[in-house]
């Protein structure tokens with residue numbers, strides 16, 4: 503790694519961990535390349551941290567919470583810092599979006615949307631910081647009973663590479679508004695916006711140690727953080743398998759967790775739906791971020807009488823989709839890494855080889871660099887209900903279409919996976935909208951729309967293997983707190 507390291511550092515910025523308000527190198531001095539998925543080339547480096555760095559970050563977070571200015575700060579002042587951070591993110595949106603987009607490969611328009619979303623989280627939670635209060639409870643006897651909402655203390659956030667800035671926003675926005683201090687471990691494939699935003703947080707007046715960032719692999723840094731005995735609560739977004747490992751690690755210390763573990767979200771299209779309205783949203787829900795979205799609409803269930811018509815219209819759209827470099831700002835960028843590309847291609851090959859009907863495929867832009875991780879979007883039809891692309895989270899631009907004959911079959915298909923994150927119901931029949939919204943097992947159900955602008959205000963999280971706990975909105979704040987009950991005796 504030594505020779506590579508000097509090359510990369512010369513080529514781009516050597517990004518640092520943020521611990522105790524300082525930019526610090528990993529104690530071992532080890533570094534990892536930062537790779538641009540658009541061309542597969544390194545353009546910077548990050549610290550390859552391990553247990554010792556995680557321990558330093560947890561100590562710094564503990565100090566800020568117990569002894570530092572942060573733990574004593576009034577809610578209104580915490581809120582003001584987050585509002586200032588929101589403004590700084592907005593002022594630096596172009597730089598942050600360019601960094602996010604180059605680091606993850608996402609088209610620049612998506613990079614901008616993510617930074618706008620990140621700023622909005624700090625605005626929402628900054629405004630909420632001094633509006634969180636408990637209850638008074640009328641118990642029998644000479645008592646006054648009330649509840650206080652208190653921070654957990656030191657919160658560990660382990661986040662993925664698909665939406666680093668947005669997920670930072672929801673974790674740090676809610677966590678800091680509630681008064682916790684944080685140690686964030688971004689994914690090794692996408693750390694840069696996280697580091698920059700933690701720097702901006704210091705400029706916004708956040709006390710040192712309240713928000714620490716430790717870069718490194720899941721194996722070396724993530725595992726140490728989730729098992730650290732002085733972490734009070736762990737929040738994670740990523741794969742179900744890693745979620746299990748993190749819960750097992752947190753269980754050693756009997757710590758609480760929030761788990762957001764992806765989905766296999768269905769778009770359910772009834773024959774009476776406004777198909778013109780549904781079509782672009784169904785396409786976008788699987789194309790956005792190259793399908794690397796926990797809430798991707800990766801299945802489309804279509805009522806049999808319009809199956810041919812709707813899949814024909816979807817196929818026309820899919821055949822025109824183009825994947826290309828992030829700065830070309832096309833329909834989708836490359837996938838995040840060589841590993842992710844191989845994973846997604848494996849799903850496509852398995853479906854094709856087992857005879858699944860390939861209805862349409864988009865293209866890769868002619869000028870896309872050779873070394874980039876590009877995947878042309880694919881639409882499969884009449885997909886077999888128990889096949890891999892019907893059941894597994896592909897996390898790529900692959901849409902699986904199914905037909906159903908009636909409402910019961912639609913519900914059965916919709917609920918026929920291990921996941922339950924998001925669902926959409928497209929119909930003009932009001933009673934059916936309500937019945938379906940109740941019968942579909944998903945943490946968010948959209949009717950005649952999808953996503954609703956990112957949903958900063960809307961509680962988000964899963965049923966089944968999609969996880970537990972909720973983020974976003976006020977639910978997200980409450981999960982960053984614990985209720986303390988206080989009872990006074992009087993006469």
Ligand code: NAI
Pocket residue numbers: 660661662663664687688689690718719720721723724725726728739740741742744745747748762763764765795796842845895896897
């Ligand atoms: P992952 O779940 O392994 O990685 C997410 C985060 O967890 C990263 O920060 C990683 O460093 C960390 N991590 C990995 N192993 C860990 C461990 N043992 N202890 C603590 N932290 C650990 O996901 P990966 O490998 O990047 O992607 C694989 C699949 O996961 C994707 O194909 C996709 O299906 C799913 N995924 C889902 C996401 C979502 O938004 N729900 C986000 C990213 C991936």
Ligand code: MG
Pocket residue numbers: 536537538539604605606691692
């Ligand atoms: Mg990268």
